[in-house]
Amino acid sequence: MEFKHITVAGSGVLGSQIAFQSAFKGYQVSIYDINNEVLEKAKNRIQQLETFYQRDLGASKEELLEAYNRLTFYSNLAEATEKADLVIEAIPEVVQIKLDFYQELAKVAPAHTIFATNSSTLLPSQFAEATGRPEQFLALHFANEIWKNNTAEIMKHQTTADHVFESIISFAKTIGMVALPIQKEQPGYVLNSLLVPLLEAAEILLVNDVAEVETIDKAWMIGTGAPLGPFAMLDVIGITTAYNIVKGKAEATGKPEYIKLADLLKTQYIDQGKLGRSTGEGFYQYPNPRFIQPDFLKN
Structure with a gap:
């Protein structure tokens, strides 16, 4: 599957990094969070990343501006996911919050959209049923300071479709990650x-x-x-x-x-x-x- 439009749900430290790294590598990215106040903080957080991209990656101001211009911000989930080929969830590590989110996401996201959780402590099988599309759901976990600690752990659960697993491995590589495929659910993945x-x-x-x-x-x-x-x-x-x-x-x-x-x-x-x-x-x-x-x- 070819990805063109990515939605990142959750604009905290890692969510902001995932969104900006994806935009930096050429994707159109929608960022979703619960209200505009939180999104304003995300904009400031992302702008602060520019210094690190210049220092660590040698990025030019033009490249960074182009990346930022590929970002759009939404507090409405339906609008944020309207064109999404992939939704990367990076919301708090609380089971009920994630369950509620996936049940809502399932109602509004296009049928073809793949869902991925960035959870570092929870297993995808805990949320697969709530997504309404378990075969199109898996884990995609990044390390902090994603632009230089560029690992992406891709972990399937029992009913993740093989072509979905392979497509996320390919996507991770396109945003500059070293893809680390995990064939079986494991708390803590490989790194942790x-x-x-x-x-x-x-x-x-x-x-x-x-x-x-x-x-x-x-x-x-x-x-x-x-x-x-x-x-x-x-x-x-x-x-x-x-x-x-x-x-x-x-x-x-x-x-x-x-x-x-x-x-x-x-x-x-x-x-x-x-x-x-x-x-x-x-x-x-x-x-x-x-x-x-x-x-x-x-x-």
Whole structure:
């Protein structure tokens, strides 16, 4: 299937990035969100991306203007999806919100439109029935800072049609992504299935007083050649996200180390406004964290 018009539902951090990257690569893109106030914030967010595209991709001002002019903004879902060949959903990670959205989307989107969820934690099979077109539905997950962290995890569910799966793989490549096909549903996809256990292991080493933040990060960076250690990665992801994951595990398992870790993250970081890079401090202080200093990996 050839895609010409893309609709991105949800204009938050990642939704805005997906929309702009698609427009930058030549697609006509409609952005949908719940009201005009939210959409105005999205416009500002997208305009701020231009600096990064110039720095990281060498984009010209003309290219960026052309990309922005391919975007249209809607608070009416029917209007936003009227010409859509593909709808990429990037709304909050709340099951009921997504269910309600897909039931409404199914009523207004053209019959040929493919639906894709950008969810990082929820499986497409949870929403397939609500879409009214399960064979035309799958997951298409992007990493933050999509223009340079250009992975696209494409995950089918049990009844996704093969031609739909293949068409989304092709689409991902056309917007500059490295397509990562996932043949079977897996919580966390590939990236987070690998990353989350690493981050958890680092956090458990810390909470059990085995080693300090910098020691753990140095061990990983020197031992693997990675540019960031697990705690530097957690600062990028955000400590609130880390806390929510750990808190869920603490409640589900009752394990003392998860309970202790959740308490540490809340009292020593979240309650003190240390949420990671976004607030200027998390496990490290920004904009000049210790791990970028020349002597960090030396004795």
